[in-house]
Amino acid sequence: MIKVENLHKHFGGFHAVDGASLEIAEGSITGLIGPNGAGKTTLFNVIAGVHAPTSGRVTLKGEDITGLPPHELFHKGVLRTFQIAHEFSSMTCRENLMMVPAGQSGETLWNTWFGRKKIAEEEEALRAKADEVLEFLTISHLADHKAGQVSGGQKKLLELGRTMMVDAKIVFLDEVGAGVNRTLLNTIGDAIIRLNKERGYTFVVIEHDMDFIGRLCDPVICMAEGKVLAEGTLEEIKANEHVIEAYLGTGLKNKQKGAA
């Protein structure tokens, strides 16, 4: 569905993404792992139009989308979440969600003056939808809280919640799990699977929690130093020596600190 060809992104002399090529199959949940600084987020940012690539090409279903601005990608159904939460801090959580859908008639000035009835109807529906999402994320009680004043994990939930407000084609999730309670993360995992199965969303998931990756993702791509290091099922990846060395490690050396 998305095809990335020989993508480069350089910051000054530093090659954050250094010739990555990969393909995301339609309807898959692809895991993207790799050590810190491997270039995962940068890759997302390039695909999502935040950074212009130094070179390379990104296509969506054969259509060249390299360098398209984020809002146009959004309209093509490409959504993403941020690793470091980007909430709209002075707006309530509900408003954070309600602002998402595109094409709201109330976003045209003319309608705000002369199409108030239609807006009221739309708002009703949006509100119901937002409340549903909040409910799902277990934060209904925060609906009227300012988003700037909720906990770190709750902000991450809002990030995810926004992608659930619209019918996306492909969603890039950048560490939705970091800082989210594991039980809730499982629920989120369920939701991702459901969205994938029932609505046919394609997902690309960056995550450092191998359990989570394992439960959701096939295939898994491992990046390192801006390149694709390995690709396959999680089992294959876990067995890959390079991946172990660069990323997974061999577990705690001092498993029990009682030893002291």
Add this chain to the structure above:
Amino acid sequence: GFTGPIESTVAHMGPAADLAIKEVSDSGKLLGGATVTPVHGDTGCIDSAGAVAATERLVTADGVKGIVGGDCSGVTGAMLQNVARPNGVVMISPSATSPGLTTAEDDGLFFRTAPSDARQGKIMADIMMDQGIESAAVTYTNNDYGKGLADAFQAAYEAAGGTVTLSAPHEDGKADYSAEIGALASAGGDRLVVAGYVDQGGSGMVRAALDSGAFDTFQFVDGMISDKLIENFGAEIDGSAGQHPSPSPELAARFKEIAGGNGFEPTYAFAPESYDAAALILLAMQAAGSSEPADYKSKVMEVANAPGEPIQAGELAKALDILAAGGDIDYIGATGVELVGPGEAAGNYREMTVEGGMDKTVGFR
């Protein structure tokens, strides 16, 4: 105009007007012993809306019967159209010299004790041609005063056969004038005509011109000529010349005498004019026997011009007596007031040069 660009000049105008008022009040002879209280309003010089609001307050709230002002020509126009005319209050401006005001509709309410700049331009051109200076650069303060004066001068000068190499404005109160001086120096000319204010960009331009050696001699307009100019530059500007409305040394000296010790500098530009403006209002009132502007507006010209007993600054009490007795006066005041046309000073000019770091009177025109 107590704040804003010409605030330091105005600081001497307000008290000068107050002085005339005090003189009249103290004499106890105005309209049979009426006292006059000055009320001050700040026009900000350049803030028309603020000036109008302040004047409005003076006229409608404080109930003033006559206004000495405004200071800058721009706001003066606004005050006249928006407050003075609708309310029928007399305005005598001591310092608004824009030629444009000559033709402004005023219902006979507007006068000025300062002459129109058009006249000064002509006189300046004459002076320079007489001295044999046939090419000059001009710098003017970028407002209606400076521009009007520069235009008037250029027209008169060129008509008389002179060449203006470059006429460039300078903004008052700016930080640096290197660019202006650079351009003027490059254009060249025998003399730099400085149509500005002495405590403003005018001095800044002279300073920069001297320091960079661009010009050695200057021609100064009224806004430039005061003790301050000599104090600032002294012998550095030897050989420069200038002209400003001023009746005669006797009058000036006299005004200096009576004005000394009243908290202002009598030689400051427009200070004597302010005195006269205030005096004229009061004398006209006396002549009309009424403080209502509608009654006394027609008397302003009468008291200002011949025939009648000449009245100098400091003789206001005497004037009041004469008027009270039904006599006629010719107010000369501190500046030799003579109102012409639609009520503006005809303008006697003093021609001066700087010699040995001193201001020297050459003659009068």
Add this chain to the structure above:
Amino acid sequence: MSEPFLIGDSMTGGYGNGPDILHDCTVAVEKGEIAVIVGPNGAGKSTAMKAVFGMLDVRQGAVRLDGEDITNLSPQDRVLKGMGFVPQNNNIFTSMTVEENLEMGAFIRTDDFSETMEQVYHLFPILREKRQQQAGELSGGQRQQVAVGRALMTQPKVLMLDEPTAGVSPIVMDELFDRIIEVARTGIPILMVEQNARQALEIADKGYVLVQGRNAYTGTGQELLADPEVRKSFLGG
């Protein structure tokens, strides 16, 4: 039982004039121990940490360090008393280089800290590579490493970490936990909040489960790991 080294005792409090977020909440840590706070999002874990560090009003209850009541000290005085803290968000100086970030960690130290810096670089080799880079340009996980490194530079008497492993890769996480154990072994008590609760509780001497600002369960790490209720609600089954 003697008083723990650091204790936030029955704290009740909230942000500004807002409602109470913490209700009679107690967290404590002994010398040489690791105490871990877990709980659902928005339970008040970070709030509890901030309360212990004096960054918000404690309306009731007290905070004591080594027997001394420090409830009314400013955060900065607490730093001088030897407390180190890595907050959950905004925990690095983005416009300064990595090295300067670490130097700032050692701001209150007057001795030579190059050795400590060497240790930090040893722990997080990537930081050595990026020492001259602005910290704001680092990846999420790298930032986290800078943040922890900064706190370690203080050589604190007690270390408080709010989700130090959020976003770091497994290999670095293991390293980090290792290092935390090592630090604890030298006698420095460590109070931390973790969402990678399972790994954290495994190395914890004591665990607190917070729910809606209250202590819900308290026990040793192993006890909590074994508690089916806790597992189901917070550790993801």
Add this chain to the structure above:
Amino acid sequence: MDTLNALVAFSNFVAIPAVAYGSQLALGALGVTLVYGVLRFSNFAHGDTMAFGAMIVVLLTWLLQSWGVSLGPLPTALLALPVGIIVTAGLLVATDQLVYRFYRKHKSPPVIFLIVSLGVMFIMNGLVRFVIGPGDQRFFDGQRFIVSVREFKAMTGLREGLAIKTTQGLTVVTAVIVVAVLFWFLNKTRTGKSMRAYSDNEDLALLSGINPERVVLVTWLIVAALATVAGALYGLDKSFKPFVYFQLLLPVFASAIVGGLGNPVGAIAGGFVIAFSEVTVTYAWKKVLVYALPDQWEPSGLMQLLTTDYKFAVSFVILVIVLLFRPTGLFRGKAL
């Protein structure tokens, strides 16, 4: 010979004034940039702070002059500087305690600070005029020129003269030294770094044991020094007049921004860019070209690109162009 004359004319009317004016702007911009860099707001009261500092220096200089103290060829005002700095520092610290501290506590956004600084500006503005009046004040003494036009002509026999004023020399030298010292201070010293840390992340600075009040205090002290020095040097070079310091604010901000807000080196660069663009684009090149070009090419007009009416327009156009290509200034400043 003609080339030399051209060169001298160019130096006298373009290069030297621009360098001197650029340094003046730079000194002002440094203060603005520092407040912006550390305390994170655009301080509109800076112009009037400069006026205040300069005023103190003026008053003290008069006092010294009346005692007959002098510095020989250098202006006596230099002796008065330290005291001026101390008094100004007192004022700034008092202002901070009475005014800004409250908003810092409340973590008010930068525009609130900006507007508050406007209020402070109004007050300082009134204060200065109140004490010394709105008029021009002269306090320069000592030797006026390092090289004067007449001396230069006599010395070289050229037709064009060259003047370098003592104050111009002083300003340039001071600006260079101050920038170097400030740069070193911010990047190499502990206090300097703590100031940058504070500006970057206040909460975290607190957690590192940095005393915010101390950082703020040090900042104001430096700003006081910068403002007084800049104000006094400017007053020496031109003349002291309160209103002008307010007008100076605009080009000063422009310089700070062209260079990149929060960056001391940027402040210097910005000052020069603004000064040079103002002078060169509106300069009438005729004089230089008359010498430089062969006779038959002699220009008939003034060869002025733009009239001086648009002097300010020029510097702002340059500013906008610079910002379009480098959105945070030449030297990568901050954006809040």
Add this chain to the structure above:
Amino acid sequence: MIDRLRAPIFFALVAGALLWTGLNQSWNTALVIFNMGLISAVMSLGVNLQWGIAGLLNVGIMGFVALGGLAAVLIAMPPVKEAWNAGGGAILLGLAIGAASIAIAATAYRRMHKGLLRGLALVVILVGGFYLTRIIATPAIKAVEAINPASTGYLGGLGWPVLIAWPVGGLMAAGAAWVIGKTALGLRSDYLAIATLGISEIIIAVLKNEDWLSRGVKNVIGIPRPLPYEVDLQKDAGFIEQAASLGLDPVTASTLYVKLGYGILFAVVLLILLWLAQNALNSPWGRMMRAIRDNEVAARAMGKNVTARHLQIFVLGSAICGIAGAMMTTLDAQLTPSSYQPLRYTFLIWVMVIVGGSGNNLGAVLGGFLVWFLWVQVEPFGQFLMGVITSPLSDGSFLKEHLQAGAAHMRLLTMGLFLLLMLRFNPKGLIPEK
């Protein structure tokens, strides 16, 4: 509860202050303040739209206000026939060439590939266009300016009713804002601020120096009014009769009548704009704008075209300032370019927005009234304060004289003090954003 009551309480307070002025000073004064208050409120509404709602730091208000003022001249003044004959056509042609060269340059910039060639081409087109413009327009300008310079010396206007200038002023400001926005809106916060400040200075510089356009610093006076002149009213028998029936003398009645007339006109404009702004703010559009203000990156990722929205609101806010500028020039009946000072037309408006409460339309309107009221009334207050301070001093003492001489400067000082006190006790403004 208290919060809900804030708006009515403060508006009542302002109304009270105006009443007080009316009763204690004069109704004319009160009305003058009220009228400028209305205009100020319109301006601060425009700025609030840009800053409070979209987070755009526009410090070039003055420029847009001045453009509105220019519109009043261009629409309402009678055309100067001789000047048109002397060179009107050539000037317009010159301008058209200038505009065309910029347009060509812009297309070239877009069409050509990056590189030296493009840079060169741009320079050639722009410089060439500039000189061509100058060659064609300069003699014409000279000719126009030579025609009776003391009273005309410019092309004059269209001679239409001045009310048309209000929307036209808005349009002109909008046009300028569009050009500025296209180039400068990519800049961040303070950088945008100084860019707009600079551009507004450029606009003023043009107004000051292009005499053929609006007489430059020589000012245009006597712009026709939408309302009758007092002097005419005072001669109108019917009016005098009516005034008498109200117990007013003709002079007072006529001045009040005219001011009231302006007040009603301005109030209608303000109310319409306020209604539009309120509806826009409390709608998905307003929500989108707030989202953009809070976090541009996220708003982009959520499909909002931040650039377009910024441009939209920048143009709208500026247009409102333009309308206000045209209204103001109409009220003054003259255009005085040198009176446009950033302190008065930019910073004071900012003070209004912030003191009133940024992000809240009602707050902005309130701020407009309140701050303007203070700005006008602070002066007598400062003098009064000085009187109190110096009263214990003996007459004629040096200190007393010095202090009283300084009284005029108390205006700024007192204004500053008011501002600081106001912000101290209401750091988020009098009517804060919800």
